Amino acid sequence: MRIIAAIINTLPTVLSSTLLCFFLPFSAQADGRIKGTGGVSSISGAGGGGLIPWATLTGHSTREELGGNMFLTMADVDDFTLEVAGAGFNYRDRAELSYARQNFTIKANDARISQDTVGLKYRLAGDLLYGSLPQIVVGAEHNALRDSATAKAVGADKAHGTDVYISSARAWIDGLGNRTTLLNVNLRYSTANQYGLLGYGGDDIGTRLHVEVAAGVFLTRSWVVGAEYRHKSDNLSALKEDSATDIFVAWLPSKRFSVTAAWVDLGEIAGAPDQTGFYLSIQGGL
Template sequence: MKNKICWALLGVVVTFMAHAGSRQLGTGAVMQVEGSSGSGIVTWATIAGYGEDDETDVTAAYTYLDTDDYRFNMVGAAIGWHNRVEVSFAKQELDLVTLGPALGLPGASLKQDIIGAKVRLAGNLVYSKMPQISFGIQHKKNQSFLIPSVAGATDDSSVDYYLSATKLFLGKPWGYNGFATVTLRSTEANELGLLGFGGDVGDRHLTAEASFGLFLNKSWAVGFDFRQKRSNLSFASEDHWRDLFVAWVPNRHVSVVAAYADLGTIATLPDQKGLYLSINGSF
Protein backbone atom coordinates (compact mmCIF):
# COMPACT_ATOMS: atom_id res chain seq x y z
CA MET A 1 0.00 0.00 0.00
CA LYS A 2 2.77 2.36 0.98
CA ASN A 3 4.53 1.34 -2.19
CA LYS A 4 1.48 2.19 -4.29
CA ILE A 5 1.22 5.63 -2.73
CA CYS A 6 4.89 6.17 -3.47
CA TRP A 7 4.39 5.29 -7.13
CA ALA A 8 1.29 7.43 -7.37
CA LEU A 9 3.16 10.40 -5.91
CA LEU A 10 6.04 9.82 -8.27
CA GLY A 11 3.57 9.73 -11.15
CA VAL A 12 2.12 13.06 -10.10
CA VAL A 13 5.58 14.61 -9.77
CA VAL A 14 6.67 13.31 -13.16
CA THR A 15 3.44 14.49 -14.79
CA PHE A 16 3.90 17.89 -13.24
CA MET A 17 7.51 18.08 -14.40
CA ALA A 18 6.56 16.85 -17.82
CA HIS A 19 5.11 20.16 -18.91
CA ALA A 20 6.76 20.56 -22.27
CA GLY A 21 6.18 23.64 -24.40
CA SER A 22 3.48 23.92 -27.03
CA ARG A 23 5.34 24.03 -30.35
CA GLN A 24 4.42 21.26 -32.80
CA LEU A 25 5.97 17.82 -32.58
CA GLY A 26 9.47 17.57 -34.03
CA THR A 27 10.12 21.34 -34.14
CA GLY A 28 12.61 21.10 -31.28
CA ALA A 29 14.87 18.97 -33.49
CA VAL A 30 17.31 16.85 -31.44
CA MET A 31 20.61 17.37 -29.65
CA GLN A 32 23.53 17.12 -32.05
CA VAL A 33 26.99 15.80 -31.09
CA GLU A 34 28.13 19.09 -29.55
CA GLY A 35 25.01 19.58 -27.40
CA SER A 36 23.20 22.14 -29.58
CA SER A 37 19.78 21.67 -31.13
CA GLY A 38 20.17 20.14 -34.58
CA SER A 39 20.45 16.69 -36.14
CA GLY A 40 23.19 14.09 -35.72
CA ILE A 41 26.30 16.02 -36.74
CA VAL A 42 24.83 19.34 -37.91
CA THR A 43 23.89 22.35 -35.80
CA TRP A 44 20.51 23.84 -36.75
CA ALA A 45 18.93 27.24 -36.16
CA THR A 46 16.27 25.62 -33.94
CA ILE A 47 15.98 26.34 -30.22
CA ALA A 48 16.00 23.18 -28.08
CA GLY A 49 12.69 21.93 -26.72
CA TYR A 50 9.15 23.00 -27.57
CA GLY A 51 8.86 26.36 -25.81
CA GLU A 52 7.09 29.36 -27.33
CA ASP A 53 7.83 32.92 -26.27
CA ASP A 54 6.22 32.37 -22.86
CA GLU A 55 7.67 28.90 -22.23
CA THR A 56 11.00 27.37 -21.20
CA ASP A 57 12.01 23.76 -21.83
CA VAL A 58 14.85 21.56 -20.66
CA THR A 59 16.23 18.81 -22.90
CA ALA A 60 18.72 16.08 -22.03
CA ALA A 61 20.35 13.59 -24.36
CA TYR A 62 22.67 10.63 -24.51
CA THR A 63 24.41 9.79 -27.77
CA TYR A 64 26.52 6.80 -28.71
CA LEU A 65 28.50 6.03 -31.86
CA ASP A 66 30.60 2.95 -32.53
CA THR A 67 32.95 2.67 -35.51
CA ASP A 68 34.90 -0.36 -34.22
CA ASP A 69 38.17 1.65 -33.98
CA TYR A 70 36.47 4.35 -31.91
CA ARG A 71 33.60 4.56 -29.48
CA PHE A 72 32.06 7.96 -28.97
CA ASN A 73 29.56 9.05 -26.37
CA MET A 74 28.04 12.34 -25.37
CA VAL A 75 25.81 13.38 -22.51
CA GLY A 76 24.25 16.78 -22.77
CA ALA A 77 21.58 19.10 -21.49
CA ALA A 78 20.06 22.22 -22.98
CA ILE A 79 17.67 24.92 -21.89
CA GLY A 80 15.49 26.54 -24.53
CA TRP A 81 14.25 29.90 -23.26
CA HIS A 82 11.17 31.47 -24.90
CA ASN A 83 12.08 30.07 -28.32
CA ARG A 84 14.77 32.75 -28.38
CA VAL A 85 17.86 31.62 -26.49
CA GLU A 86 19.41 28.20 -26.01
CA VAL A 87 22.14 27.35 -23.52
CA SER A 88 23.68 23.89 -23.72
CA PHE A 89 26.21 21.73 -21.94
CA ALA A 90 27.85 18.62 -23.35
CA LYS A 91 30.49 16.14 -22.26
CA GLN A 92 32.07 14.14 -25.05
CA GLU A 93 34.32 11.12 -24.76
CA LEU A 94 36.06 9.21 -27.55
CA ASP A 95 37.47 5.83 -26.57
CA LEU A 96 40.63 5.06 -28.56
CA VAL A 97 39.78 1.39 -28.93
CA THR A 98 42.50 0.70 -31.52
CA LEU A 99 44.88 3.64 -31.14
CA GLY A 100 45.15 3.41 -27.34
CA PRO A 101 46.76 -0.01 -27.20
CA ALA A 102 48.86 0.83 -30.32
CA LEU A 103 50.25 3.89 -28.52
CA GLY A 104 50.93 1.85 -25.40
CA LEU A 105 48.00 3.58 -23.69
CA PRO A 106 45.29 0.93 -23.34
CA GLY A 107 42.01 2.43 -22.15
CA ALA A 108 42.98 5.91 -23.34
CA SER A 109 40.22 8.26 -24.35
CA LEU A 110 39.86 11.86 -25.54
CA LYS A 111 37.48 14.07 -23.61
CA GLN A 112 35.95 17.44 -24.16
CA ASP A 113 33.44 19.72 -22.44
CA ILE A 114 31.35 22.16 -24.45
CA ILE A 115 29.21 25.09 -23.35
CA GLY A 116 26.98 26.37 -26.12
CA ALA A 117 24.78 29.43 -26.53
CA LYS A 118 22.49 30.20 -29.42
CA VAL A 119 20.14 33.08 -30.14
CA ARG A 120 17.35 33.12 -32.71
CA LEU A 121 17.89 36.29 -34.73
CA ALA A 122 14.96 36.17 -37.13
CA GLY A 123 12.30 34.07 -38.74
CA ASN A 124 10.28 31.10 -37.58
CA LEU A 125 10.98 27.49 -38.48
CA VAL A 126 7.34 26.80 -39.44
CA TYR A 127 5.39 30.02 -39.84
CA SER A 128 7.54 32.66 -41.55
CA LYS A 129 8.36 32.77 -45.24
CA MET A 130 12.03 33.29 -44.41
CA PRO A 131 13.94 30.55 -42.63
CA GLN A 132 14.65 30.66 -38.93
CA ILE A 133 18.11 32.20 -38.56
CA SER A 134 20.26 31.81 -35.45
CA PHE A 135 23.74 32.71 -34.34
CA GLY A 136 25.58 30.55 -31.85
CA ILE A 137 28.84 29.80 -30.14
CA GLN A 138 30.29 26.61 -28.73
CA HIS A 139 33.04 27.10 -26.15
CA LYS A 140 35.09 23.93 -26.18
CA LYS A 141 37.59 22.78 -23.57
CA ASN A 142 39.62 19.67 -24.20
CA GLN A 143 40.00 17.65 -20.98
CA SER A 144 42.65 15.23 -22.24
CA PHE A 145 45.15 17.48 -23.95
CA LEU A 146 48.27 15.29 -23.59
CA ILE A 147 47.62 13.21 -26.72
CA PRO A 148 46.42 16.21 -28.83
CA SER A 149 49.46 18.26 -27.78
CA VAL A 150 51.83 15.45 -28.76
CA ALA A 151 49.95 15.26 -32.08
CA GLY A 152 50.71 18.94 -32.65
CA ALA A 153 47.54 20.73 -31.51
CA THR A 154 48.37 24.21 -30.25
CA ASP A 155 45.46 24.96 -27.89
CA ASP A 156 43.33 23.02 -25.43
CA SER A 157 40.34 25.35 -25.74
CA SER A 158 38.65 27.46 -28.37
CA VAL A 159 35.32 28.87 -29.51
CA ASP A 160 33.32 27.88 -32.59
CA TYR A 161 31.02 30.54 -34.05
CA TYR A 162 28.17 29.62 -36.37
CA LEU A 163 25.36 31.16 -38.34
CA SER A 164 22.55 28.77 -39.21
CA ALA A 165 19.36 28.86 -41.27
CA THR A 166 16.66 26.17 -40.89
CA LYS A 167 13.25 25.88 -42.55
CA LEU A 168 10.37 23.45 -42.39
CA PHE A 169 8.29 23.28 -45.57
CA LEU A 170 4.65 22.37 -44.81
CA GLY A 171 3.28 20.02 -47.45
CA LYS A 172 6.42 20.13 -49.56
CA PRO A 173 7.57 18.05 -51.27
CA TRP A 174 4.71 15.72 -52.29
CA GLY A 175 2.57 16.63 -49.31
CA TYR A 176 5.21 15.63 -46.77
CA ASN A 177 6.88 18.16 -44.49
CA GLY A 178 10.42 18.75 -45.71
CA PHE A 179 13.18 20.46 -43.74
CA ALA A 180 16.54 21.94 -44.62
CA THR A 181 19.43 23.52 -42.78
CA VAL A 182 22.54 25.31 -43.94
CA THR A 183 25.13 26.32 -41.35
CA LEU A 184 28.40 28.22 -41.67
CA ARG A 185 30.93 27.68 -38.92
CA SER A 186 34.20 29.31 -37.96
CA THR A 187 36.30 26.79 -36.06
CA GLU A 188 39.83 25.91 -34.97
CA ALA A 189 38.81 22.45 -33.78
CA ASN A 190 40.52 19.21 -34.74
CA GLU A 191 37.90 16.43 -34.92
CA LEU A 192 35.34 18.63 -33.10
CA GLY A 193 38.08 19.60 -30.59
CA LEU A 194 38.64 16.07 -29.28
CA LEU A 195 42.13 16.43 -30.85
CA GLY A 196 42.52 19.96 -29.54
CA PHE A 197 42.63 23.16 -31.56
CA GLY A 198 44.98 24.54 -34.22
CA GLY A 199 48.06 22.78 -35.52
CA ASP A 200 51.03 22.76 -37.83
CA VAL A 201 49.11 23.21 -41.10
CA GLY A 202 46.24 25.50 -40.14
CA ASP A 203 44.34 27.40 -37.57
CA ARG A 204 40.85 28.89 -37.98
CA HIS A 205 38.68 27.76 -40.91
CA LEU A 206 35.25 28.53 -42.29
CA THR A 207 33.30 25.31 -42.83
CA ALA A 208 29.82 24.45 -44.13
CA GLU A 209 27.20 22.06 -42.82
CA ALA A 210 23.90 21.02 -44.30
CA SER A 211 21.01 18.79 -43.37
CA PHE A 212 17.96 17.79 -45.43
CA GLY A 213 15.05 15.52 -44.74
CA LEU A 214 11.36 14.73 -44.62
CA PHE A 215 8.74 13.99 -42.02
CA LEU A 216 7.07 10.86 -43.41
CA ASN A 217 4.30 11.25 -40.85
CA LYS A 218 3.82 13.06 -37.56
CA SER A 219 6.40 11.01 -35.67
CA TRP A 220 8.90 9.67 -38.18
CA ALA A 221 11.52 11.63 -40.10
CA VAL A 222 14.38 10.62 -42.35
CA GLY A 223 17.25 12.79 -43.45
CA PHE A 224 20.83 13.34 -44.53
CA ASP A 225 23.60 15.31 -42.81
CA PHE A 226 26.82 16.65 -44.27
CA ARG A 227 29.59 18.38 -42.35
CA GLN A 228 32.65 19.80 -44.05
CA LYS A 229 35.92 19.28 -42.17
CA ARG A 230 39.25 21.05 -42.65
CA SER A 231 42.65 19.96 -41.35
CA ASN A 232 45.07 21.66 -38.96
CA LEU A 233 47.22 18.63 -38.18
CA SER A 234 49.44 17.10 -40.87
CA PHE A 235 49.52 13.87 -38.89
CA ALA A 236 45.73 13.57 -38.71
CA SER A 237 44.13 15.05 -41.80
CA GLU A 238 40.33 15.09 -41.56
CA ASP A 239 37.57 13.90 -43.90
CA HIS A 240 34.11 15.38 -44.39
CA TRP A 241 31.42 13.70 -42.32
CA ARG A 242 28.01 12.49 -43.46
CA ASP A 243 25.17 10.44 -42.11
CA LEU A 244 21.73 9.13 -42.97
CA PHE A 245 19.30 9.33 -40.09
CA VAL A 246 15.88 8.15 -38.95
CA ALA A 247 14.21 10.03 -36.12
CA TRP A 248 11.25 8.88 -34.06
CA VAL A 249 9.34 11.50 -32.10
CA PRO A 250 6.39 9.74 -30.41
CA ASN A 251 5.58 12.76 -28.22
CA ARG A 252 7.07 16.03 -26.94
CA HIS A 253 9.02 14.26 -24.19
CA VAL A 254 10.99 11.67 -26.10
CA SER A 255 12.89 11.44 -29.34
CA VAL A 256 15.20 8.74 -30.64
CA VAL A 257 17.61 9.07 -33.54
CA ALA A 258 19.38 6.23 -35.30
CA ALA A 259 21.89 7.04 -38.01
CA TYR A 260 24.49 5.43 -40.15
CA ALA A 261 27.52 7.71 -40.05
CA ASP A 262 30.52 7.79 -42.38
CA LEU A 263 33.33 9.78 -40.75
CA GLY A 264 36.14 8.83 -43.14
CA THR A 265 39.65 8.81 -41.73
CA ILE A 266 40.04 9.84 -38.10
CA ALA A 267 43.53 10.19 -36.61
CA THR A 268 45.11 8.04 -39.34
CA LEU A 269 42.54 5.21 -39.12
CA PRO A 270 40.52 5.03 -42.38
CA ASP A 271 36.87 4.07 -43.07
CA GLN A 272 35.32 5.00 -39.74
CA LYS A 273 31.69 4.04 -40.27
CA GLY A 274 29.12 2.97 -37.78
CA LEU A 275 25.79 3.18 -36.10
CA TYR A 276 24.82 6.36 -34.24
CA LEU A 277 22.13 6.27 -31.58
CA SER A 278 20.76 9.17 -29.61
CA ILE A 279 18.02 9.38 -27.01
CA ASN A 280 16.52 12.75 -26.04
CA GLY A 281 14.18 13.69 -23.25
CA SER A 282 12.35 17.03 -22.96
CA PHE A 283 10.49 18.58 -20.03
Protein backbone atom coordinates in the same frame (compact mmCIF):
# COMPACT_ATOMS: atom_id res chain seq x y z
CA MET B 1 29.52 1.56 5.08
CA ARG B 2 26.08 0.27 4.24
CA ILE B 3 24.62 3.73 4.65
CA ILE B 4 27.27 5.25 2.41
CA ALA B 5 26.64 2.59 -0.24
CA ALA B 6 22.90 3.25 -0.03
CA ILE B 7 23.43 6.97 -0.43
CA ILE B 8 25.71 6.43 -3.43
CA ASN B 9 23.19 4.07 -4.98
CA THR B 10 20.28 6.46 -4.63
CA LEU B 11 22.25 9.56 -5.59
CA PRO B 12 21.43 9.49 -9.33
CA THR B 13 17.73 9.08 -8.55
CA VAL B 14 17.78 11.89 -6.00
CA LEU B 15 19.67 14.16 -8.38
CA SER B 16 17.39 13.49 -11.32
CA SER B 17 14.27 13.95 -9.18
CA THR B 18 15.63 17.24 -7.88
CA LEU B 19 16.28 18.31 -11.45
CA LEU B 20 12.78 17.24 -12.43
CA CYS B 21 11.20 19.17 -9.51
CA PHE B 22 13.19 22.22 -10.57
CA PHE B 23 11.93 22.06 -14.13
CA LEU B 24 8.40 20.81 -13.48
CA PRO B 25 6.76 24.20 -12.73
CA PHE B 26 7.23 25.34 -16.32
CA SER B 27 7.70 22.07 -18.14
CA ALA B 28 3.99 21.38 -17.75
CA GLN B 29 3.33 24.16 -20.25
CA ALA B 30 6.42 23.91 -22.42
CA ASP B 31 4.83 22.05 -25.31
CA GLY B 32 3.40 24.91 -27.33
CA ARG B 33 5.25 24.21 -30.56
CA ILE B 34 4.42 21.60 -33.18
CA LYS B 35 6.04 18.21 -32.59
CA GLY B 36 9.44 17.88 -34.21
CA THR B 37 10.16 21.61 -34.52
CA GLY B 38 12.74 21.30 -31.74
CA GLY B 39 14.71 18.66 -33.60
CA VAL B 40 16.91 16.35 -31.55
CA SER B 41 20.23 16.83 -29.71
CA SER B 42 23.51 17.10 -31.60
CA ILE B 43 26.83 15.72 -30.32
CA SER B 44 27.79 19.20 -29.10
CA GLY B 45 24.63 19.35 -26.97
CA ALA B 46 23.06 22.07 -29.11
CA GLY B 47 19.62 21.37 -30.50
CA GLY B 48 19.92 20.10 -34.01
CA GLY B 49 20.46 16.99 -35.90
CA GLY B 50 23.28 14.69 -34.87
CA LEU B 51 26.66 15.75 -36.27
CA ILE B 52 25.72 19.41 -36.58
CA PRO B 53 23.55 21.92 -34.70
CA TRP B 54 20.45 23.25 -36.45
CA ALA B 55 18.76 26.63 -36.33
CA THR B 56 15.96 25.00 -34.33
CA LEU B 57 15.93 25.61 -30.57
CA THR B 58 15.69 22.49 -28.42
CA GLY B 59 12.35 21.41 -26.97
CA HIS B 60 8.90 22.71 -27.84
CA SER B 61 8.59 25.93 -25.87
CA THR B 62 7.09 29.07 -27.39
CA ARG B 63 7.91 32.69 -26.57
CA GLU B 64 5.73 32.29 -23.46
CA GLU B 65 7.48 29.15 -22.23
CA LEU B 66 10.72 27.62 -20.98
CA GLY B 67 11.81 24.11 -21.77
CA GLY B 68 14.64 21.74 -22.42
CA ASN B 69 15.96 18.29 -23.14
CA MET B 70 18.42 15.77 -21.79
CA PHE B 71 20.08 13.25 -24.07
CA LEU B 72 22.42 10.30 -24.35
CA THR B 73 24.24 9.48 -27.58
CA MET B 74 26.51 6.67 -28.68
CA ALA B 75 28.45 6.36 -31.89
CA ASP B 76 30.41 3.25 -32.77
CA VAL B 77 32.69 3.36 -35.83
CA ASP B 78 35.41 0.94 -36.92
CA ASP B 79 38.20 2.01 -34.57
CA PHE B 80 36.51 4.39 -32.12
CA THR B 81 33.47 4.95 -29.96
CA LEU B 82 31.96 8.22 -28.82
CA GLU B 83 29.62 8.59 -25.85
CA VAL B 84 27.88 11.87 -25.22
CA ALA B 85 25.61 12.97 -22.38
CA GLY B 86 24.17 16.42 -22.09
CA ALA B 87 21.27 18.80 -21.83
CA GLY B 88 19.85 21.84 -23.55
CA PHE B 89 17.71 24.59 -22.09
CA ASN B 90 15.36 26.74 -24.16
CA TYR B 91 14.52 30.25 -22.98
CA ARG B 92 11.29 31.44 -24.61
CA ASP B 93 12.27 30.03 -28.01
CA ARG B 94 14.75 32.89 -28.20
CA ALA B 95 17.94 31.53 -26.70
CA GLU B 96 19.37 28.09 -26.05
CA LEU B 97 22.02 27.10 -23.54
CA SER B 98 23.52 23.64 -23.85
CA TYR B 99 26.12 21.42 -22.28
CA ALA B 100 27.62 18.14 -23.41
CA ARG B 101 30.27 15.82 -22.13
CA GLN B 102 31.96 13.72 -24.82
CA ASN B 103 33.96 10.58 -24.10
CA PHE B 104 35.90 9.39 -27.12
CA THR B 105 37.53 5.97 -26.87
CA ILE B 106 40.21 4.45 -29.07
CA LYS B 107 39.27 0.77 -29.26
CA ALA B 108 42.81 -0.51 -29.89
CA ASN B 109 44.24 0.61 -26.54
CA ASP B 110 41.14 1.71 -24.64
CA ALA B 111 42.58 5.21 -24.40
CA ARG B 112 40.02 7.90 -23.74
CA ILE B 113 39.73 11.55 -24.65
CA SER B 114 37.10 13.60 -22.81
CA GLN B 115 35.75 16.97 -23.75
CA ASP B 116 33.23 19.43 -22.28
CA THR B 117 31.20 21.66 -24.57
CA VAL B 118 29.10 24.64 -23.60
CA GLY B 119 26.88 26.05 -26.33
CA LEU B 120 24.87 29.20 -26.74
CA LYS B 121 22.43 29.88 -29.54
CA TYR B 122 20.42 33.03 -30.14
CA ARG B 123 17.50 33.33 -32.52
CA LEU B 124 17.85 36.45 -34.61
CA ALA B 125 14.83 36.26 -36.88
CA GLY B 126 12.28 34.16 -38.68
CA ASP B 127 10.50 30.95 -37.88
CA LEU B 128 11.06 27.34 -38.87
CA LEU B 129 7.46 26.80 -40.03
CA TYR B 130 5.67 30.12 -40.40
CA GLY B 131 6.05 33.42 -42.22
CA SER B 132 8.33 34.47 -45.03
CA LEU B 133 11.69 34.30 -43.24
CA PRO B 134 13.40 31.03 -42.33
CA GLN B 135 14.60 30.69 -38.75
CA ILE B 136 18.02 32.31 -38.42
CA VAL B 137 20.26 31.90 -35.38
CA VAL B 138 23.81 32.68 -34.33
CA GLY B 139 25.60 30.29 -32.04
CA ALA B 140 28.85 29.59 -30.25
CA GLU B 141 30.31 26.35 -28.96
CA HIS B 142 33.18 26.37 -26.52
CA ASN B 143 35.08 23.09 -26.29
CA ALA B 144 37.58 22.22 -23.59
CA LEU B 145 39.51 18.96 -23.41
CA ARG B 146 39.87 17.41 -19.98
CA ASP B 147 43.42 16.37 -20.78
CA SER B 148 45.56 18.17 -23.35
CA ALA B 149 48.17 15.40 -23.77
CA THR B 150 46.76 13.85 -26.98
CA ALA B 151 46.05 17.22 -28.58
CA LYS B 152 49.63 18.35 -27.87
CA ALA B 153 51.03 15.05 -29.11
CA VAL B 154 49.36 15.35 -32.51
CA GLY B 155 50.53 18.93 -32.94
CA ALA B 156 47.45 20.98 -32.03
CA ASP B 157 48.04 24.52 -30.74
CA LYS B 158 45.46 24.45 -27.97
CA ALA B 159 43.35 22.08 -25.92
CA HIS B 160 40.33 24.36 -26.02
CA GLY B 161 38.63 26.67 -28.46
CA THR B 162 35.42 28.29 -29.58
CA ASP B 163 33.45 27.75 -32.77
CA VAL B 164 30.92 30.33 -33.93
CA TYR B 165 28.23 29.73 -36.50
CA ILE B 166 25.24 31.19 -38.21
CA SER B 167 22.46 28.81 -39.04
CA SER B 168 19.26 28.96 -41.01
CA ALA B 169 16.44 26.43 -41.23
CA ARG B 170 13.07 26.12 -42.89
CA ALA B 171 10.50 23.36 -42.81
CA TRP B 172 7.98 23.40 -45.65
CA ILE B 173 4.76 21.90 -44.32
CA ASP B 174 3.71 20.77 -47.80
CA GLY B 175 7.17 19.81 -49.06
CA LEU B 176 8.55 16.89 -51.08
CA GLY B 177 5.81 14.42 -51.92
CA ASN B 178 3.45 16.53 -49.75
CA ARG B 179 5.58 15.66 -46.73
CA THR B 180 6.94 18.26 -44.34
CA THR B 181 10.50 18.86 -45.52
CA LEU B 182 13.32 20.53 -43.62
CA LEU B 183 16.46 22.16 -44.94
CA ASN B 184 19.14 23.55 -42.64
CA VAL B 185 22.37 25.31 -43.62
CA ASN B 186 25.13 26.38 -41.23
CA LEU B 187 28.24 28.43 -41.78
CA ARG B 188 30.79 27.68 -39.06
CA TYR B 189 34.04 29.41 -38.18
CA SER B 190 36.33 26.92 -36.50
CA THR B 191 39.92 25.76 -36.15
CA ALA B 192 38.92 22.56 -34.33
CA ASN B 193 40.55 19.22 -35.08
CA GLN B 194 37.99 16.38 -35.10
CA TYR B 195 35.25 18.31 -33.26
CA GLY B 196 37.88 19.59 -30.80
CA LEU B 197 38.73 16.07 -29.61
CA LEU B 198 42.23 16.54 -31.07
CA GLY B 199 42.45 20.15 -29.91
CA TYR B 200 42.43 23.37 -31.85
CA GLY B 201 44.73 24.69 -34.57
CA GLY B 202 47.87 23.11 -35.96
CA ASP B 203 50.85 23.50 -38.24
CA ASP B 204 48.87 23.16 -41.48
CA ILE B 205 45.75 25.18 -40.82
CA GLY B 206 43.08 24.70 -43.47
CA THR B 207 40.02 26.78 -44.22
CA ARG B 208 38.35 28.19 -41.10
CA LEU B 209 34.92 28.55 -42.68
CA HIS B 210 32.87 25.39 -42.96
CA VAL B 211 29.53 24.68 -44.58
CA GLU B 212 27.17 22.24 -42.88
CA VAL B 213 23.93 21.05 -44.40
CA ALA B 214 21.04 18.93 -43.17
CA ALA B 215 17.88 17.82 -44.94
CA GLY B 216 15.01 15.77 -43.60
CA VAL B 217 11.54 14.59 -44.53
CA PHE B 218 8.71 13.85 -42.09
CA LEU B 219 7.31 10.63 -43.57
CA THR B 220 4.63 10.82 -40.87
CA ARG B 221 4.20 13.14 -37.86
CA SER B 222 6.47 10.79 -35.88
CA TRP B 223 9.05 9.46 -38.35
CA VAL B 224 11.73 11.58 -39.98
CA VAL B 225 14.45 10.47 -42.38
CA GLY B 226 17.29 12.62 -43.61
CA ALA B 227 20.98 13.25 -44.07
CA GLU B 228 23.66 15.63 -42.87
CA TYR B 229 26.98 16.87 -44.14
CA ARG B 230 29.64 18.54 -42.02
CA HIS B 231 32.59 20.06 -43.81
CA LYS B 232 35.77 19.95 -41.75
CA SER B 233 39.26 21.22 -42.50
CA ASP B 234 42.59 19.50 -42.11
CA ASN B 235 44.82 21.47 -39.75
CA LEU B 236 47.42 18.91 -38.74
CA SER B 237 50.20 17.84 -41.12
CA ALA B 238 50.67 14.61 -39.17
CA LEU B 239 47.05 13.43 -39.46
CA LYS B 240 44.45 13.64 -42.18
CA GLU B 241 40.93 14.85 -41.43
CA ASP B 242 37.85 14.38 -43.63
CA SER B 243 34.39 15.83 -43.74
CA ALA B 244 31.61 13.84 -42.06
CA THR B 245 28.19 12.71 -43.23
CA ASP B 246 25.27 10.79 -41.79
CA ILE B 247 21.94 9.31 -42.81
CA PHE B 248 19.38 9.33 -40.02
CA VAL B 249 15.99 8.02 -38.98
CA ALA B 250 14.30 9.70 -36.03
CA TRP B 251 11.27 8.46 -34.17
CA LEU B 252 9.31 11.06 -32.21
CA PRO B 253 6.41 9.29 -30.48
CA SER B 254 5.77 12.40 -28.35
CA LYS B 255 7.11 15.89 -27.77
CA ARG B 256 8.90 14.55 -24.71
CA PHE B 257 10.80 11.61 -26.14
CA SER B 258 12.71 10.74 -29.27
CA VAL B 259 15.09 8.12 -30.59
CA THR B 260 17.47 8.81 -33.45
CA ALA B 261 19.44 6.15 -35.28
CA ALA B 262 21.99 7.00 -37.93
CA TRP B 263 24.67 5.64 -40.10
CA VAL B 264 27.74 7.87 -39.91
CA ASP B 265 30.75 8.23 -42.17
CA LEU B 266 33.37 10.19 -40.25
CA GLY B 267 36.16 9.65 -42.77
CA GLU B 268 39.73 9.40 -41.54
CA ILE B 269 40.34 9.95 -37.83
CA ALA B 270 43.82 9.99 -36.30
CA GLY B 271 45.37 7.89 -39.04
CA ALA B 272 42.53 5.34 -39.23
CA PRO B 273 40.74 5.70 -42.60
CA ASP B 274 37.10 5.15 -43.55
CA GLN B 275 35.48 5.33 -40.13
CA THR B 276 31.87 4.29 -40.65
CA GLY B 277 29.42 2.95 -38.14
CA PHE B 278 26.23 3.39 -36.17
CA TYR B 279 24.89 6.23 -34.11
CA LEU B 280 22.10 6.08 -31.58
CA SER B 281 20.66 8.90 -29.53
CA ILE B 282 17.79 9.14 -27.08
CA GLN B 283 16.33 12.39 -25.90
CA GLY B 284 13.90 13.17 -23.09
CA GLY B 285 12.13 16.43 -22.35
CA LEU B 286 12.86 18.20 -19.09
